[in-house]
Amino acid sequence: MTTATAQLPKSTKPVSLVTRWKRSTWIPRVLFPITILLFWQVGMQVIRRIWPFAVDVLPTPMEVVDMMWGEIINPFVEGKQAITRENLYLTFGRSLLRLGSGFVIAMVIGTIIGLAMGLSKAVDAFFHDWVMALLAMPALAWALFTGLIFGMGNRSPIVTVVLTGIPFVIVNVREGVRNTPRELFDMANAFKVPRNRATRHVLIPSLMPFFFAAIRYAFSIGWKGLVIAEVFSGQDGAGWTIKFYYDAHRAHGIIGYAFFFVIFALLLEKLVFEKISNRVFKWRPKTTDVALVEALFDGPDDAASATAAAQI
Amino acid sequence: MVAATDPDIQHTTEEQVAQQARRKELVQRWFWRILGYIFFLGVWEYGSGRILEEALLPGPTRIIKTFGELWAGGKMLDAFQATTFRIAVGFGLSFIIGLFIGLISQNRWWEAFFRDATLISLTAPGLIWALITAIIFGNRIAGPIITIVLTTFALVSVNVYEGVKSLPKDLVDMGKAFRVDVIGRNRHIVLPHLAPYLFTGVRFGFSIAWKVTVLTEIFSSGRGIGFEMRTSSQLFQMDEFLTWILAFFLFALFLEKVVLQAFENRYFRWRQGVAAT
Structure with missing residues (x-):
């Protein structure tokens, strides 16, 4: 109750885009995985340049998603099998x-x-x-x-x-x-x-x-x-x-x-x-x-x- | 005369009764406790060689003997040294990162940004990080350290964040009113307030750190307690394996109860009653 009344005068003021950006919590929450993925991709590219032998060791995000999707879908597809013995x-x-x-x-x-x-x-x-x-x-x-x-x-x-x-x-x-x-x-x-x-x-x-x-x-x-x-x-x-x-x-x-x-x-x-x-x-x-x-x-x-x- | 001493006598007898009851309870508690030790150690000793083969389950006496042998051989100190070094570096780093994230989480934006990072760090099992870093870094020191950081920073940051949220606003305001500068304010208000939270974070984080360290050592290391555990389990030397577990256990107990407690007591000397908790 008290928070509602406290917020009333605030909401009458026009809120600029920057403050709205600063206040929202879902934008940073979405930004976090994007940042991580970005770091992952860029880091991979950099490492591939300077440390060539690690290429097959480090997976890209796409590889991981592919693998997961394959594991989920393969048991239901004709003629396809999971890599491991059991799905x-x-x-x-x-x-x-x-x-x-x-x-x-x-x-x-x-x-x-x-x-x-x-x-x-x-x-x-x-x-x-x-x-x-x-x-x-x-x-x-x-x-x-x-x-x-x-x-x-x-x-x-x-x-x-x-x-x-x-x-x-x-x-x-x-x-x-x-x-x-x-x-x-x-x-x-x-x-x-x-x-x-x-x-x-x-x-x-x-x-x-x-x-x-x-x-x-x-x-x-x-x-x-x-x-x-x-x-x-x-x-x-x-x-x-x-x-x-x-x-x-x-x-x-x-x-x-x-x-x-x-x-x-x-x-x-x-x-x-x-x-x-x-x-x-x-x-x-x-x-x-x-x-x-x-x-x-x-x-x-x-x-x-x-x-x-x-x-x- | 008699009237003057009378209440005194009453008083002492009452106290004596209470003391006697307390002593009786203590004796009883210790009696059952020792009985528990005798029972469990007895079952263990009896079980080895009778219920299970002695090669599978060596008894306590055998383990104590092996402990002495390993200690005398100098193997144990070497392993402890390697493990302690990894924990110190990894957890030190984790503490700094966790403190930093906790402090900037005062801002709601950053709090939301790091919320999922904290959740992942708290829910993903250490095993996964240990395996991934083992593949990527091999036997290099970076593997265990990154694993420790990833599994423990969230515990520190969550606790720091809790502490920051409950900062006494009136004290900070008073500091401002009396024109205490930023450094003084942080030194005398913020830091003492955060200290208990920091210690909680360190205690939790630390007890995870040593388990994770041993886990990473199992997969990717040539020295340390985890490595020795793996070697002895692969050679099927159960007595050595159990001895390493015991050593690891004692070591952790020592670090948690003696070293950390000493720090804590020292830091909280100025506060009565807190040091005990």
């Missing part, structure tokens, strides 16, 4: 299946341990240091380790997803249990609300935002861990395909698959998680869980390592 959809389907199964296991075990840690101080002391160690462990270490133990196949990526995702679930669920409002429980007791109804209407709703934070983190980290595991010990899947292009020394393939990878993660986030969380949090006035995660991670040490591990 894009099969590859991502496989990875998604692994991610899904690892994720479910991590959620179930993580929730149980997290609940126990939130409810009992003894259990918390028992697990605490080991959960922190798991949080700080890079996915890379798990990927190599499980690859050596389980060999090629499905098991190594799935176990990597479980091990990288589980500490985030535990930390978030524990935090959620600790943050349940005591007063509400006391009130439920005072009004003689039966225990299962109190659980249903007090504990679960107050746990939900933390649960969602857990799901998001476990998913995005599990996804990155999965790809690293597939790079080292996969015979198929997104990570294996990226490694395939790396071994073939085709940088445009890597960049193309990286784009697929990022697009896929963003789509999953926007189309699946946001929809679900909107539905679950319909009853709440207005707190996006993003803000909640940030508030959570403003806090103590767990935070730093959590966000950090989220990256790789």
